[in-house]
Amino acid sequence: MDKDFIKDVDNSNVKSVRLDLTNELLLDPRGVSFKEMLTYAMSKLPNLFEENKEANYFVPPHDDWDEDFLFVVKNDLDSNFSKEKLAFYQAVIEKVGKAKADDLEKEEMSPKHEEPKTSSTNQKKIVAKPVSATVTTGGAILTIVGISLGKTLLTVLGGAVLVGGVLLIINDNKK
Known part of the structure; x- marks a missing residue:
């Protein structure tokens, strides 16, 4: 886990922690490091999540999710960091970032x-x-x-x- 992230959590810098979490999924859609970071943040920050507010955007069919929709969801999550919106963001990242996740897997499997x-x-x-x-x-x-x-x-x-x-x-x- 990144030392700056740990420092932000330990200093209760909730805004930075939330941004780091959402960006981590963009960088690595597989979510392994994200889950570790989220677990750590949740154990130290009781105010990590906000109460869920209704989103005011249209959710297209699953097959139509793309990067544009991903950033709509991310912007909504950044303005209302709730458990529900984070879970939905993860689902969108899983679909939209599948190719990137596959590339990361191949990159890690290939010889150095x-x-x-x-x-x-x-x-x-x-x-x-x-x-x-x-x-x-x-x-x-x-x-x-x-x-x-x-x-x-x-x-x-x-x-x-x-x-x-x-x-x-x-x-x-x-x-």
């Missing part, structure tokens, strides 16, 4: 390859894997859209995803 080295300086070449590059690009786009539309939440979300993508690239290159 040594990173190519540059001939002149003998330093590691930075290679962005498709998942981390996609996350980083998506974060940058969300940030730009948030800034241009004047939407603070979208800008913050985009920045968080961007930072997460950069951290994934750094982590991938350390291996």
Whole structure:
């Protein structure tokens, strides 16, 4: 579990903990690390969840769920962090993020390859894997859209995803 997340939980920074939890599912739709984080947060923060309020968006048929719908659900969850909305968000992520989850599984199952080295300086070449590059690009786009539309939440979300993508690239290159 991330040290910053643990620190946020221990300092009762509920807003940051909620954002970290929802972003964790975006980064890894398989939900393994998310479940560990959620269990820890629930054990320390009695005020983690809010009372559920009715959502004011249309829920399309399950087969029509896509990334646009995912972000509608995420925005609703960010404004009303209830158990019910979190459970629904998890269900949407499971469907929409299935390909990403499969890619992450394949990536973890494949043998580790040594990173190519540059001939002149003998330093590691930075290679962005498709998942981390996609996350980083998506974060940058969300940030730009948030800034241009004047939407603070979208800008913050985009920045968080961007930072997460950069951290994934750094982590991938350390291996």
